[in-house]
Amino acid sequence: MKHINIEMKYTIIRTRKRYHEYANILEKLVFSKIERKVADEVDLLTLLIEDYDKRNSPGEINMDPIQIIRFIMEENKLKNQDLASILGCGKAYVSLLLSYKRKLNWNHADTLAKHFSLRTEALTKPYEVKRKLELV
Numbered sequence: 001m002k003h004i005n006i007e008m009k010y011t012i013i014r015t016r017k018r019y020h021e022y023a024n025i026l027e028k029l030v031f032s033k034i035e036r037k038v039a040d041e042v043d044l045l046t047l048l049i050e051d052y053d054k055r056n057s058p059g060e061i062n063m064d065p066i067q068i069i070r071f072i073m074e075e076n077k078l079k080n081q082d083l084a085s086i087l088g089c090g091k092a093y094v095s096l097l098l099s100y101k102r103k104l105n106w107n108h109a110d111t112l113a114k115h116f117s118l119r120t121e122a123l124t125k126p127y128e129v130k131r132k133l134e135l136v
Helices: 016-030 035-056 065-075 080-087 091-098 106-115
Strands: none
Touching: 016 035, 065 080, 065 091, 065 106, 080 091, 080 106
16 A cells, blocks of 8 residues: 655644634635635645634633632633733632632623633533631
């Protein structure tokens, strides 16, 4: 049997490094002046990136909304202040939210979902909130 050596320009994304590499290429192609000439390449990169997102999305893993938010913050190198700016709230609220002392309301869940291209349902799943211990 004869082996055929075919070098492929793009392959299935299996690592974050490759994901970011393809995302950068896609961004350059989309904003290039010759976009029509590279339409198939844009479509292929879009499919590969979407496939990786589906396979590695925190919404597909058994994570509660706070774990998803923490994952997103880590991936995007965001601080509490950054999240507060996105939500239009104070750092204190974000701190309480991330320590499970406050519930994420629907409006904030929707804002984050839109900002990070997630399904709102991923951030509206029920989770336990820590209650203060009452002293008797």
